[in-house]
Amino acid sequence: MTSHAKHGSGGKPVGDVIISVRDLFVGFGDKLVMKGLDLDVYRGEVLGFVGGSGQGKSVLTRAILGLVPTRGGTIRIFGQQRDKLPAPERKALEQRWGVLFQNGALFSGLTVKQNIQMPMRETRDISPRLMDELAMLKIELVGLKPDAADKFPSELSGGMIKRAALARALALDPELVFLDEPTSGLDPIGAAEFDDLIATLQETLGLTVFMVTHDLDSLYSICDRIAALADGKVIAEGPLGTLLASDHPWLRAYFHGVRGGRLAAVIPE
């Protein structure tokens, strides 16, 4: 578990491997989505995960989270293979991560505050007072106004839903956070704010962030390392510069296309 990064150049110093995926095969019916995929995520980094639509970014995230059955290969999180663990240890493991789903997946029958308290209430013995205080603290931490606490998800805007869902993901102070397209559906200002928020939280809480994203600005501004998915494998990984230099056709189209070209122009080579 303490194998260190081989690619320290360019990125910031890296620690232990927190997620290690080896030779992963995932398929639906006779269609194979992951074909022997390898991926490492190191403690304390923000990993951006990119790939074309339908390439299986979400499938990989769901496979790591154990929501999609795998056909072969191993997935180790915190050095443990989730599907081999007995139930109590698996639960303990699942409390060490937080997940932000693409559409928030807030419980629609509960208020924002109750949503955030849900994991606390279910897994810890905490006094109601502390639970209220912690929920309000998280609400403030993600930049929501206190009066959002008693609102229902249907009364929130898209950006507020993302923030509330992030607050819920952070309820138990997880070490590892999965973000599925955190900035999709936000306006550029909101997206930039959300990026800053993730960066700040990552620094203060010492989070490891696994982020599926399409947002080139997010990749540029907060990701330490980027992995690109195509044809069921990771075709390139490393700091942004490495990916910009890659000559894989999809990556060239992605980074040097009209939108990516503007970005490449501002990044010093």
Added chain:
Amino acid sequence: MAAAASNPPDVSPAEGGARLALVGDWTLAASRRLEDKSQQIVDLGKRREFVTIDLSGVSHLDTAGAWLINRARRNLAGERVGVALEHARPEHGIMLEEAAYRDFEAPAPRRVPVVVQLLADLGRAVADGLGEFYRGVSFLGEFMAAMAYVATHPRHFRLTSLVVHMEAIGLRSAPIIILINILVGGIVAQQGIFQLLRFGASSYTVSLIGILVLRELGVLLTSIMIAGRSGSAITAEIGSMKMREEIDALRVMGLDPIEVLIAPRVLALVISLPILTFIADIAALFGGMLVSWGYGGISPAAFLSLLKEAIALHTFLVGVIKAPFMALVIGLIAAMDGLATQGSAESLGRQVTSSVVKSIFMVIVLDGLFAIFFAAIDY
């Protein structure tokens, strides 16, 4: 890290209590113990003028731990005790700053006397009921207007959609309706024979079955079954379309949701229910005939000739005439409740329940009204 409750948080006083050394994992995993320790800091320090909290022994700190340390500091400050934090690791320092103690204004719960609350609830329920009735009538009007539009513009008639819904509502519910009606016909026959035998009048059982089934039971059982089976489905479909803004999408395209979504469904109900009622009548008579034969010794031939004497065409028509009205009530209530769905999953569940309960109730009320009507015109 967070899961390691193996290293519980603790407070150890030193220098006679002037220095409090915190050790262990100050994380949420320790739950109540964490709160107790925070209180202990306050208890140990509150008689002094100055307390130093030494954080060098803290192995892990999360927002809950930082919050509680800050809460203890705040409480001590309230007791006029000076507090200093020492030897905090840089990352813990950031955490303590981030979780600085502040008051969150809690909205005070409004207290209302029970009697007033009860009266207010009663008033609201009555007003809601009237509003519901008003909306029901206005919805009926909208539906009729949409139907009139479709009738004058046949190009807007959605035949495919109508056929699809007739399959789902009519064809697919035929087996269960046949089954329950055979059973109910049999039960009525058995009871009729059993009770009438005492008066030596068991052959009247056939009249009983014929009239009861054709006038009331066939249409009533079918309507209740369809209200539970298809009314709930319509509410759930339209409700989830409302939640996913599909109804709004139709509106902004200049399409009328009532014409596109609701008309085909209600029309399918109105066409299917009389057919199903006819099937139900036949099934119940068949069930009655079987039991009369096996239990009462009335042969099928005798059953049929007795039935012919007991009933006329109007007996059958009384039942079937009611069916389209029942269908209209079920369809409109289901559609209206579907459209009233709000954003949450809970609301969808509530609407489906209310749709089924209301439409079954209305079906029975309507049946009563028809009974009075037919008695008045002596039909």
